[in-house]
Amino acid sequence: MNKIVTNANNGLQGSIEIPPDKSVSHRAVMFASIAKGKSVIKNFSKGQDPLSSLNVCRTLGIEAHFKNDLLIINSNAKLSAPSLPLDCGNSGTTMRLMSGILAGQSFDSTLTGDESLSKRPMRRVIEPLTLMGAEIKSNDYKAPLTILGKSLHAIDYISKLASAQVKSCVLLAGLNAEGKTSFTEPYLSRNHTEIMLKYMGANISTDKNKVTIQKSELEPRTIEICGDISSAAYFITAGLVVPNSKIILKNVGLNPTRTGIIEVVQKMGGNIKILDKKTVSGEVVGDIQISYSDLKACTIEGEIIPRLIDELPVIAVLATQACGTTIIKDAQDLRNKESDRIKAVVTELKKIGADIQETPDGFIITGKTNLKGGAELETYHDHRLAMSLYVAGLICEKAVSINGFEWVDISFPEFEKLFSKIGCPEV
Numbered sequence: 244m245n246k247i248v249t250n251a252n253n254g255l256q257g258s259i260e261i262p263p264d265k266s267v268s269h270r271a272v273m274f275a276s277i278a279k280g281k282s283v284i285k286n287f288s289k290g291q292d293p294l295s296s297l298n299v300c301r302t303l304g305i306e307a308h309f310k311n312d313l314l315i316i317n318s319n320a321k322l323s324a325p326s327l328p329l330d331c332g333n334s335g336t337t338m339r340l341m342s343g344i345l346a347g348q349s350f351d352s353t354l355t356g357d358e359s360l361s362k363r364p365m366r367r368v369i370e371p372l373t374l375m376g377a378e379i380k381s382n383d384y385k386a387p388l389t390i391l392g393k394s395l396h397a398i399d400y401i402s403k404l405a406s407a408q409v410k411s412c413v414l415l416a417g418l419n420a421e422g423k424t425s426f427t428e429p430y431l432s433r434n435h436t437e438i439m440l441k442y443m444g445a446n447i448s449t450d451k452n453k454v455t456i457q458k459s460e461l462e463p464r465t466i467e468i469c470g471d472i473s474s475a476a477y478f479i480t481a482g483l484v485v486p487n488s489k490i491i492l493k494n495v496g497l498n499p500t501r502t503g504i505i506e507v508v509q510k511m512g513g514n515i516k517i518l519d520k521k522t523v524s525g526e527v528v529g530d531i532q533i534s535y536s537d538l539k540a541c542t543i544e545g546e547i548i549p550r551l552i553d554e555l556p557v558i559a560v561l562a563t564q565a566c567g568t569t570i571i572k573d574a575q576d577l578r579n580k581e582s583d584r585i586k587a588v589v590t591e592l593k594k595i596g597a598d599i600q601e602t603p604d605g606f607i608i609t610g611k612t613n614l615k616g617g618a619e620l621e622t623y624h625d626h627r628l629a630m631s632l633y634v635a636g637l638i639c640e641k642a643v644s645i646n647g648f649e650w651v652d653i654s655f656p657e658f659e660k661l662f663s664k665i666g667c668p669e670v
């Protein structure tokens with residue numbers, strides 16, 4: 244699908260509810276599937292990625308149905324041998340977390356993915372699982388992954404990567420392994436797995452960047468899913484860069500391992516306020532108010548990177564509107580996402596007139612630039628590219644045309660509807 248985006252000169256105004264968090268939705272359906280009894284998930288994401296996790300759990304014999312806004316899961320805590328390959332679609336989270344759950348089962352299974360997922364690195368999960376006694380066949384450390392169910396034993400794993408997917412994979416394997424498994428990472432990545440496993444009664448503890456888990460049974464729970472800060476990021480950026488804008492984003496997850504973008508906006512001098520903080524199902528939630536701002540450049544590096552990794556494409560758009568040179572480094576893993584996001588962002592933003600350079604581990608962006616637009620842009624089958632380019636289109640002089648806009652549905656099917664609600668021209 245091709246999408247034309249024109250500039251939003253009149254400004255964006257109003258208040259919108261941010262749809263459910265993708266990361267938390269994946270975990271809720273997976274963990275409810277291995278807890279004994281009935282779990283109720285409120286506000287499960289309708290994005291294609293979390294639906295891939297739901298389908299995988301169903302293929303493993305779990306009974307799950309929707310009742311109005313609730314997803315109800317009934318499980319006897321046992322998964323059944325699948326009669327089909329487990330299709331993870333475009334979702335790296337589904338494949339990497341499910342590998343941890345499946346490695347210690349008493350049956351064999353195969354995880355498959357679409358073209359993009361089949362190119363993504365899986366050595367990062369195969370290696371620690373193999374150390375735990377797992378046996379996994381792969382296509383040169385890429386999908387499809389055939390997991391031969393084995394008895395697992397605990398390990399103390401020191402990871403070079405700060406990756407929530409790898410951490411979660413090891414912890415989920417540890418849930419089913421003899422002994423105490425620990426995972427240490429260089430910087431703290433998102434900790435939704437730790438929070439939800441604890442909320443469901445697992446024997447898990449954390450000490451700075453180290454988390455330790457012991458074999459445990461999970462208890463079913465009611466889990467309410469907060470709004471996704473990674474989805475809110477497109478509205479935060481649009482509110483800051485489109486003149487005459489003032490918007491409120493309601494019910495946004497504010498877990499400190501995800502709020503790097505808020506810290507960057509504060510460092511850039513943006514008008515951003517957090518209102519009404521509370522805790523829901525163990526996660527911090529609140530409302531965010533943003534308005535059009537004069538921004539200054541900053542450097543983004545080190546421990547903050549895992550706390551804003553998915554927001555970097557739209558932060559690159561934000562940086563084109565900040566005075567001075569913004570440097571983003573230590574983000575080499577951006578090249579291993581749904582697309583090579585460093586190359587893709589630089590190629591596409593250059594087409595509309597941005598002053599942006601590619602570095603091995605990030606970007607150098609100089610602003611403030613009047614983006615010219617008037618170009619045909621590509622999404623590389625990547626939802627975050629599609630949404631970031633849409634936001635850039637809102638401040639271009641001439642309309643842009645975005646090819647493959649349907650990829651937005653991977654995480655955020657409500658994206659355009661919500662933008663039109665705050666005054667974006669519908670073309």
Ligand code: S3P
Pocket residue numbers: 265266267269336405406407408409411432433552553576
């Ligand atoms: C995710 C972790 C991150 C993130 C991805 C979702 C998760 O990946 O980029 O979109 O839900 O655990 P990495 O763990 O590979 O950094």
